[in-house]
Amino acid sequence: MAQQTPDDKPTGLAYRAMKTLHRVELVAIGDELLNGLRANSHLVYLGDLLQKHDLGITRASEIRDEPEEMLAAFQQALERSDLIIVTGGLGPTSDDRTADCMASALKTPLVTNKAAEEAIVEFFRARDREPTPNNFKQCEIVEGGEALLNSNGTAPGQWIEKDEKVIVLLPGPPRELKPMFEEQVLPRLLKKAWAKEGAPPVEIRTLGLGESVVADMLEPILAEAGDKVRVAYCAHMNYVDVRLTPVEGGLDGKALRALGEVCRQRLGIGFLGYGTPDIACVILKQLRGLNKSLAVAESCTGGLLASRFTDMAGASKVFKGGVVCYNNEIKEAILNIPDCILSQHGAVSAECAVAMATAVAELMESDYALAITGYAGPNGGREPAGTVYLGYHSPVGAWSRKVVLPGNRIAVKERAVVASLDFLRHKLEKYKMYDLLESLKC
Structure with missing residues (x-):
């Protein structure tokens, strides 16, 4: 059994005490959650959604696909919690045992649900396929429970009420679990007044x-x-x-x-x-509001900065493009970086970062430009790994900034992109304040 959230009231700056009328327990089933193949994203999703409805998770565990362990976990959850949510183990194969083990924990038999059976037949018919016999194993639900039909897969979920407890069984794949919870489980919790529609956080x-x-x-x-x-x-x-x-x-x-x-x-x-905005989205909105354009030149980040803009629809109204100049020959051939800068200061330098930003702005005729050059690791050069120089070009001048970033190669690249965007954000905010002060002058 994996680590559990404590029963004690959380303390400290990172989390204030959670008040809840009902004890909510999440039991995630799957060997893959414990052997490092997959993270338990259900805890993040369900914990966030339930907390927004004043029904926070008070305990969470991860259990192997072993019947004895699953049965023990279910029995313990039924003893101490009011709402038990189980994710995973509802598939058609022999190691999908959630329904069987929950029926044993409740001392209640499984019965075939006709609606679930018809839904599976229709699911395969729509895809011009035939279900196999083991698919119909998924039609068996705990007697007295309700089948939560699955519009995105074959495994129905289950809603079970017994002895003033609510037990919810959900399929493991997120694309099946999320709509099922939001469309079928949450409305039932709201109807029971266990969850509340309050002011959004x-x-x-x-x-x-x-x-x-x-x-x-x-x-x-x-x-x-x-x-x-x-x-x-x-x-x-x-x-x-x-x-x-x-x-x-x-x-x-x-x-x-x-x-x-x-x-x-x-x-x-x-x-x-x-909310949870991405820095690239914030920059895109700022530049769009200013009716200004942006270009980028990248070395150690290999196009990651440009990718952050092209991930967003409509970015072409602001983002003109980028140049990935990973070696010095390309820096000279495409951006015309003077050989004296590369030989005297090196490709990883403030001088080179400014030259890259200025050159790509001229090349693409953009109002603003960003450049990134550095040592992503694991090895450094003239300076240690993680050393990155950011270049910034604007209509009124060009500047550089040096940052030293922690982490492995991937982390340094990601942090360098965000640092570069934040560099631009600070400059844009500074000019916004300057324009405001100018407008207030008599």
């Missing part, structure tokens, strides 16, 4: 600030709200997110949004946006 994304710094900046503000709001911090590779969730009897939606605005002002340039 306020999510704040920060960039360029560590988790402890964000907490230190916001704690005096959040302390005034006390137990009227639930606060959670989540650090990612490049961002720190802060979620303000309303609690029963606490702040209403208007007051919660006002608190979020106070936090935004306190964070200053560290505030990236409400």
